[in-house]
Amino acid sequence: MVDLINLVQTLTSPHPLDRYLELIRPTLTVRDMRAEITHVRRSAPGSVTLTLRPTRQWKGHVAGQYVQIGVVIDGVRHMRCYSPVNPEGGLDRHIQLTVKAHPDGLVSQYLYRHAAAGMVVDLTPADGVFRLPEPRPERVLLISGGSGITPVLSMLRTLAAEDHPGEVVFLHYAKSPAVLPHRAELDAIARRHRNFRIELRYPHRIENVAPRVDPDAPWVDLAPAKGGGYFDYDELERVAPWFADAQTYVCGPQSLMDAVRTIYQAEQLEDRLHTEEFTIALAPADAGEAHGTVNFSASGVSARNDGATLLEQAESAGLSPEYGCRMGICFSCTAVRRSGCTRNLRTGETDSDPDQPIQLCINAPVGDVEVDI
């Protein structure tokens, strides 16, 4: 079969076979994986849940992993990472993504406003080391905040679908009950599985506005915040006194991640803590390295090196390199550094070997650099 596809590819050269097949139907591709949006739900303000039917190349995901989807906006394809919220191993081969619309976000706003059944997007295989292990840990603590709910919700739904016999706690921080997606499913899981506890916290609401029950809410508030605020040691002990014996999975904003990490480090439990971030704060540019010129040779554009990442400097210079995660995990932004030295802002290491692929989003130039974009 592979030989036959290769033969047809040769005959259809210079264009790959998929370029012809997509003219017939966008999801008829042989090599490129795509997905058709089959259902769109805007059940919580500020986010949209998409159900996608992938093409036959899709091999499924492990709960906690992410996929990249590619959307063409104004003729330019943009890739972004999203973590499926559906349980792993479902038989219907569908993926469910919940996308939070960022105020200035290009792709998330586009999907929030324009996603509709029938739309076809590019899709990459599921990836990522943040995943529910086999065999399942007996006790599982899931902690999330805001849009970080998605990978841990997939874990929760997977454990629920498997009727996991051990203790499971899901502790989630949201701005208010109204913006919490998948609330009805959380409610149903808590009702059906007596060994699962769903703990919802609304620290902003407690601090800023008087708690109020929304009369239009279609759910029963199973676990309203009981004087709880932000995550701390007392909260951890309250919801999961057995946390030292559990495996803990956390995804959320930086402040939540830092609070959890600090406690697990103090307790020397780092090996039981598994984390995923949607954004990272990179080390600030070193002023001593922000000199010289960055030459984007393929575009014939040069700019004064201001010390920011090569991705940011390219964007400031009016270029639009491809990117996905902007944090060094998806490799969408990889380009060849022809010459010069760059510093990896995640590891702090420098490298100056010529003609090396580097990730633009986490590398900053040290003096003169030439990149092939």
Ligand SMILES: Cc1cc2nc3c(=O)[nH]c(=O)nc-3n(C[C@H](O)[C@H](O)[C@H](O)COP(=O)(O)OP(=O)(O)OC[C@H]3O[C@@H](n4cnc5c(N)ncnc54)[C@H](O)[C@@H]3O)c2cc1C
């Ligand atoms: C592993 C992983 C899983 C994820 N899963 C989910 C998920 O399930 N649900 C979800 O909602 N999100 C998820 N995300 C986040 C998602 O990938 C996108 O980052 C998010 O949707 C915003 O994309 P956007 O195109 O709307 O925003 P963008 O237009 O990319 O902007 C987002 C932010 O990037 C920065 N930025 C953008 N352009 C520039 C520029 N020119 N210069 C400097 N800074 C800039 C800004 O800070 C901006 O606020 C995940 C991310 C990762 C890494």
Ligand code: FES
């Ligand atoms: S954008 Fe994902 S690695 Fe750079």
